[in-house]
Amino acid sequence: MARRKKIYEGKAKTLFEGPEPGTIVQYFKDDATAFNAEKRDVIEGKGVLNNMLSEYFMTGLTNIGVPNHFIRRMNMREQLVRACEIIPLEIIVRNFAAGSISKRLGIEEGTQLPRPVIEYCYKDDALGDPLVSEEHIAAFGWATQQDMDDIVSLALRVNDFLSGVMYGVGIKLVDFKIEVGRVYDGDFQRLIVADEISPDSCRLWDVETGQKLDKDVFRRDLGSLTDAYSEVAKRLGVMPKGAVPMKPTLIN
């Protein structure tokens, strides 16, 4: 059987050429990394959970009209997505202080921020994805002013959607990261949400107990990562306990 062409191998996913032009297959691996890959492990089942959860969130975004790359899930570890030119930025939205902003600005973890705060990091592993300002983004041509307006609008819409969905199942959305890519439709170009949305890229805390249900469980050695991600999936009805994973319905 002919092997599919590998396009890119990242820390948590491998990308293959898709079956039709303009499509890509995203394969979710079980590899977990943190602190710019200084800490690494293989966590059985993580890839399956992230594949299902990213499908769930992207489908929800499609249903409320937030453009994203998701086309369909192919199997337990793979999904078909639209190819796009990734803008080399990690777009972070924060509702509560945690992680790097707490360290950088001395804000106690868990403090509610006066409003959602958006930060940008330049995607470059060798540099450790440094924080950059809009001034850097414009000066170095990573995105135009129009792109930045669209990115802010996408980021805030994703934030409202995800915050609401998570709050509905007793989970606080502390912060998250998205990536955005450019697609061309004839003469027009637009930006869409790409990469993945999963507990690998969000901070999720139980509303009642404050228990962490995200990658900090791995970063900070707080217990079983699959238990944490399974709990998120179970609450969302993505993977009911002991049942075959439920398929989210796409509204047309």
Ligand code: UDP
């Ligand atoms: N994040 C991510 N990938 C990165 C950096 C951050 O998905 O390369 C997510 C991270 O999981 C958290 C949010 O972005 O939900 C904010 O991360 P922060 O800057 O606090 O980073 P950290 O504490 O991991 O250094």
